[in-house]
Amino acid sequence: MKFKQPVPLTEIASLINAKLVGNNAASATGINEIHVVEEGDLAFVDHPKYYEKCIHSLASFIIINKETDFPQGKALLIVDEPFEAYLKIVNEFMPFNPSMQMQAVSAKVGAGSVVMPNVYLGNNVIVGKNCIIYPNVTILDNCTIGDDVMIQSGTVIGSDAFYYNKKADRDIHYKKMTSCGTVIIENGVEIGANCTIDRGVTGETRIGAGTKMDNLVQIGHDTIVGKNCLFASQVGIAGATKIEDEVILWGQVGVSKTLTIGKGAIVNAQSGVPASLGGGKVYFGSPAIDAKAKMKEFVWINRIPEIWEKLKK
């Protein structure tokens, strides 16, 4: 998430009640998670395991719960609860301010596009040219839809990430990490009915040009889908995963988080993908392996009784 304009670190420090160490004359351009942070941004970290990774990420300014060394030119903002500081910053610079009209005043719809009845377009939603948005679609704040996009009925674009901070000593164990990211749907994408595409937590979820998806498909936060992919019905992809161009996922395939499926891979129906898959191959099974190897497995399983008989002799 970027601020509308750079914000002096001293202002941030004051907001979150932080001890500011380092480059305290600087301004921050935004706040982001480590994996999508850019130079000039804030990032935050509360677990020693990730201190090094965060301090040496592209983040210029680190909200952290311990004073530690850091590269010259950067700054630390030291607080007890970096996660709470994150929530405070997002709440200050991107407050929840939902449009209560079906089409927000700030929403823009391009020439030649048809927005059918009962469609909700939130604040700053942009719909490109020659799109068809079917009835009962919901497109939430700040999402961007390209040209020649079709979105069928009941689909939700820009739902919040399923992303929580857990502390078992709280009465309610899970506290939501506010989603301040967005969804980008590129040109020529077509999305079926009753799909759900979550927004990035701080960054973006992106569906590449020409990708088509069937009904009841789930795309998690921060997932980047390439161009000209095909996702059949009831496919589910978790968060922060990368699907390269021309990948085909058949019906009810499930894909875990933070992995990569290589270009042109084909994953057969009902497979489960727990780890990255190379491009250009066909996969099957849960967990998914090479499809031919999986089919051989079935043959071998069928031969166990024969093996048993032979062994008895």
Place this chain on the structure above:
Amino acid sequence: MKFKQPVPLTEIASLINAKLVGNNAASATGINEIHVVEEGDLAFVDHPKYYEKCIHSLASFIIINKETDFPQGKALLIVDEPFEAYLKIVNEFMPFNPSMQMQAVSAKVGAGSVVMPNVYLGNNVIVGKNCIIYPNVTILDNCTIGDDVMIQSGTVIGSDAFYYNKKADRDIHYKKMTSCGTVIIENGVEIGANCTIDRGVTGETRIGAGTKMDNLVQIGHDTIVGKNCLFASQVGIAGATKIEDEVILWGQVGVSKTLTIGKGAIVNAQSGVPASLGGGKVYFGSPAIDAKAKMKEFVWINRIPEIWEKLKK
């Protein structure tokens, strides 16, 4: 389902044209299925296999298709078709009378709650304090939403149970058992987009405090979910199942009906749960077993060719 006020048994008997035997001066407080019935309620039974269970349940008054012995103080209402009698009673005391406004006059929304456009709130719906109900959500009659609850777009709360009486000699084999139960969503629950939570048939479906669910999750009728559970996207739970506190179900897990998953159990993605699982363990597979045992199975399957080679020698 409870009647608004106790109804004399003689009135019930007359409505359903029943022979009333036993405590005929009593009044009934409601009508419920065996597993949720309370003292003072009616229950009904039409299969000899369940006669004993029903007569000795907490039900005070039994609608039944055969005269039989029963404990003192109870009563029988004897009819040819107990299922039809149930439908008649529900239709009489809780007639289908849908609100035709987007927000029923009797619906109540607590302070600090935001109900966004295009949300349907049925008769007697209660939404607590500081909730966010996103666009295109449907909350049907008599459902109760606690405080600090978030419900994302397209989700349906209080859809009817998938619950039928079958007679193959009817032209239409399946006759719906009218749902007169409800859904209770406790405080701090967050529900993703395009989920479906069915109401109880006569009792309640309940989502415990602090539980979070991702998009496209299905919760069946009369299912009781504990506190601080996590359900990832596309999880499906059938009817009358009990999920204890702090259970985690990962993506696309399916859970069968009328079973229990113990506290703190974790079920890995795409697993299928056909029978109860103990708490505090990790499970995988369809059918789900101990996750480590399942992974060992894969190792053994891979060794079958080796076994075959060894055997040939």
Place this chain on the structure above:
Amino acid sequence: MKFKQPVPLTEIASLINAKLVGNNAASATGINEIHVVEEGDLAFVDHPKYYEKCIHSLASFIIINKETDFPQGKALLIVDEPFEAYLKIVNEFMPFNPSMQMQAVSAKVGAGSVVMPNVYLGNNVIVGKNCIIYPNVTILDNCTIGDDVMIQSGTVIGSDAFYYNKKADRDIHYKKMTSCGTVIIENGVEIGANCTIDRGVTGETRIGAGTKMDNLVQIGHDTIVGKNCLFASQVGIAGATKIEDEVILWGQVGVSKTLTIGKGAIVNAQSGVPASLGGGKVYFGSPAIDAKAKMKEFVWINRIPEIWEKLKK
């Protein structure tokens, strides 16, 4: 898809700029895919592999990209791009002309039916008698709903087929084949919440009388479902498949395209059906096989370590 009235072939030829060979005095009654085409209709074919099948189908008039022999009385319309010709014809005779009202002027609702708030009924939608259509349902153009039908909230009837023409040399590889077919829901059908039922590409998708489906079920284009079937939650059926009468599909079952499941078959939860299944049996697994054989497989897999031990000795 049928034209409102027969269209002279010469007019079609002129529209798509085709060379007309054969019975050029005739008129066409409609345009359809090979598997649903009827006498008097146009069909189209662009791959030599399917030339013979198309020319000898019931189609009277063939849009084709090569001049070839054909039976007397038929005609060829020769063009470079038959797929583009199809799109042009559909666009001309069934132009996309969405109703921008919640209930199209041409939509008809039968006596005793309740259409709750926020329901979209498109052009020429027919809803029969004594139906209940819950809030936030979408029924798109030309779909027909029988009598005594219940459709729960969020369900979409008549979404477009997931059906594309692929050319990898285009920037956008997949070009949608415009859906001009329809959905027919017969009497006594009940459909859960947030389901999706795609329309036929040129023909119909049909749900047989008395069939009941739970929430989040997907039915693909041109699929024909028989009478008195039960589909549990999150079942997905791909396109052009035939489900005969009284079939039961339990939760999360996936069924592939263009196959048949025989009368009375039962497919256990989470199974995947890649090929036709005979009637009257119980199936399990992905791929689904006889349920008892599948359970035996699990027993044999568990015995591999024992086999290994025996072999070592």
